[in-house]
Amino acid sequence: MRHERQIELLRRLEAANPSLDSEPWPQAEACVRFPASTYVDPVRFEAEKQILFRQGPVLLGFSCQIREPGSYLVADLGGVPVIAIRQRDGSLKAFVNICRHRGATLAPCNGKVAASLTCPYHGWTFGLDGTLKVRPGAENAFDVPKEDMPLLPIAVAEKHGLIFGRAEGTGPVDVDQALAGAESELADYNLGNYHHFETRETEWALNWKLILDTFLESYHIRTLHRTSIWPEYLANTAIFDAFGPHPRNIGLLRSVLGELEKPEAERNLMPHATTQYILVPSGLITYQRNHIQHWRVSPLGVGRTRVATSIYTAEPAETDKARAYWTKNLDILLGVTGREDFPLMEQIHANLASGAMPEVVFGKLEPGLIHFHTAVARAIGLPEGA
Ligand code: FES
Numbered sequence: 001m002r003h004e005r006q007i008e009l010l011r012r013l014e015a016a017n018p019s020l021d022s023e024p025w026p027q028a029e030a031c032v033r034f035p036a037s038t039y040v041d042p043v044r045f046e047a048e049k050q051i052l053f054r055q056g057p058v059l060l061g062f063s064c065q066i067r068e069p070g071s072y073l074v075a076d077l078g079g080v081p082v083i084a085i086r087q088r089d090g091s092l093k094a095f096v097n098i099c100r101h102r103g104a105t106l107a108p109c110n111g112k113v114a115a116s117l118t119c120p121y122h123g124w125t126f127g128l129d130g131t132l133k134v135r136p137g138a139e140n141a142f143d144v145p146k147e148d149m150p151l152l153p154i155a156v157a158e159k160h161g162l163i164f165g166r167a168e169g170t171g172p173v174d175v176d177q178a179l180a181g182a183e184s185e186l187a188d189y190n191l192g193n194y195h196h197f198e199t200r201e202t203e204w205a206l207n208w209k210l211i212l213d214t215f216l217e218s219y220h221i222r223t224l225h226r227t228s229i230w231p232e233y234l235a236n237t238a239i240f241d242a243f244g245p246h247p248r249n250i251g252l253l254r255s256v257l258g259e260l261e262k263p264e265a266e267r268n269l270m271p272h273a274t275t276q277y278i279l280v281p282s283g284l285i286t287y288q289r290n291h292i293q294h295w296r297v298s299p300l301g302v303g304r305t306r307v308a309t310s311i312y313t314a315e316p317a318e319t320d321k322a323r324a325y326w327t328k329n330l331d332i333l334l335g336v337t338g339r340e341d342f343p344l345m346e347q348i349h350a351n352l353a354s355g356a357m358p359e360v361v362f363g364k365l366e367p368g369l370i371h372f373h374t375a376v377a378r379a380i381g382l383p384e385g386a
């Protein structure tokens, strides 16, 4: 983040007069209630799946994850399996990740091939550009010409080191439009120069929005994370802004208070911050001191969600020491969220699904939650707060 922007954000923080954890910083004008159905209504979930995850552009991943020709990443866009593949000329194509013969999944997980993808069922083989090359042992058994059976293309675009895809619709994806004003700040991170370290997937019995809720307020740090991260982080005080529908929530280390003691021109925010861009609907990009995380959320059902967590580093992890360091970093990250945040969110989902609790309330110190849920409701055509 540019230095002048950091100084401006620290000025706002200073004006709010953060006093460790005693006083909340109310950045929303009023608290807002959302009905429990926000999370548990299957009809609403179908609308979100269709409008946000199938028809809308979704962040698939980072360009640097698939630098080499033949490298590919897979994703689920509202139930549609897709695959984005780096071409020989460096461009990117994306397809429905389903074999044109009888519907098997072509590539079950991220990977790299030399020149073609082969279906695990009967061996049909497709080029990187999606053309059907070979129907082994059965060329004469199909009256349909091979050129009529390429992989089904989907719209894909990459810019600022980010890859966006869309499962439905024929028009191109406009990355800057999808980023809705966040593009210049995200471009400054030079994400294309980062190096993919590792991606791990987990699945949770909860609505997809509860995963993102986890990252949208710092209020819970003092209680839920009392023994893990609270000693290091400020609770009640996070810096909230938004770009179109996308909230940006900056969590703050306690060390930021020392920064406020310095003359303004010498201050830096980034070493004391966890800067989180929630890209509606599926993505969370977090910049944290020496690395970047990408969390991709894939709703599998109204109460079932897959989460892929990736770590990207500024330098490639080429030594055992570096690999051990980043593995431990990912272990800690998934340990805190996997033991403390997401099990609690599963509990919330079950409680709201019981029907015994009519609504949730977001306070004035939870502006990210208010913004996010208002944006999602608006996108699927619901009146505010519905
Ligand atoms: S389903 Fe892929 S080759 Fe038969």
Ligand SMILES: [Fe+2]
Residues within 6 Å of the ligand: 214, 220, 225, 341
């Ligand atoms: Fe948390």
